[in-house]
Amino acid sequence: MEYITAQQAAQKWGIPEYLIQQYCICGRIEGAKEASGWVIPADTPNPLGGQPSGETAAPEKLPAPQALSHLTPMPLMNAAFPLGHCMEYLEGIEDARLRDIARAEYYYFSGRAEEAAQAAELYLTHQELALRLSACLIYAYANLSLGRIQQARYALAEVHNILAAADEKMPLQLRASAVFIATTASVLLHLPLPETIGPLQDYIRLLPPGLRMFALYVQAHQTYLQGEYGKSIGIVETAFAMQAEIFPIPAIYMHLVAVMDHMSLKQSEQAQSHLLKAWELARPDDLIEGFGEHHGLLGGMLEAVIKKDWPEDFRRIIAITYRFSAGWRKIHNPYTGHDVADNLTTTEFATAMLAARGCTNQEIADHLGISPNTVKQYISVTLQKLNIKHRKDLKQYMLH
């Protein structure tokens, strides 16, 4: 039998090499075997069902959308749709209510906060809890991005109310979904969780696989915030090793937290690799929101990797960053809404983050692909704007 390498298959099918490797690990490519790297029978059809690279026809068969009998919150987050076919997938969801929620998710994850808020609003008081929980999460984040903090707070409070009202009659899987959504909202916004909510890890096994993946991202993010970067990377790697299918939205966020971890450990090559993997997953369906949300924690990786080759996408990501970070600060400090990032451009912020982590001007220059003198100009401006005399004081401003 004739074999081709994973790299050759990637070129033939027009999909990322690492996806093919993951499919091999999961046993989704029949006849694939390891021989100093994965090799695949040459006549294997494209596992995504797509056409060879260069052709744009839709895959022959999309995975079946969620069944109606047990509604799952955040149906798009929980979907293993083929890359580049997100819209087709969601339009194929039979249940109109789930389709509306999936559309709201799509608007949100593609940086269209206003449309996401409008689509989610209709379901904020829906009697079906899975729909209501989804709507609350989307509505909270979308309104945060739009600077409408009261609406965001309302939606977050509604999630807590649902949990507070939950009794033993609430199906365990639904309770798991509610805990997942409440924890997601709290951890990612650095807000305290109500004491009545149990730890998310107690419920993860009850979640459907896509939400389980996102829950693991939330855990990895929480572990990152505790400064345990190696442990956080371990969560990411384990999650990827265990996944049977690629869930694009959780996978994007999972790769982004790995970028944050590796940058904190000054492992820029690994960080760049994860960023590119996230980008390969996000770009076909324009799922750019997560990049904007995490900009400040990505340690200049967007500037180093995305800005040069995808300037228009970079510009849109930065617009999301400004919008999201302004809302994020308002929810944390409603009195002044002020933060160090207010006065810094995103490039100044990224440079300052690297300096705060102990990188030299030369290291920052190498990382961002700019001259050391340009780095010094950014550092100079940052020190002046923050009115601090030494770069070692940046740590206090940028990392606390």
Next chain:
Amino acid sequence: MEETRRYEFEGLILEIPLRYDELSHMYIEEYPDFIENPVYTPEGCPVLFAGEDACPHAQPAEGDDCPDCGSCRFFRPAGPHTWFGVCGHEKKRRSHCPDMPT
């Protein structure tokens, strides 16, 4: 509207250009590259940006950490509200670097 800020220190007079920053509504001092185009005091001490990477001679003014010139005990700021100054270390004097332009 001021376009430069004048500093007189250690026998030197320097005009530092200013740029208005729309985001912060502040005037920002724009320092020249003192490494590429060195400037020395009459005593031969180099002028440096406080955020320059620390050299092998650097010693922390406080604590153990000394990542840049501004944290070094040999660094003398040109003024209380500026981010450049003079390195006072003997080994950085011009007499120790005769090939340096003046």
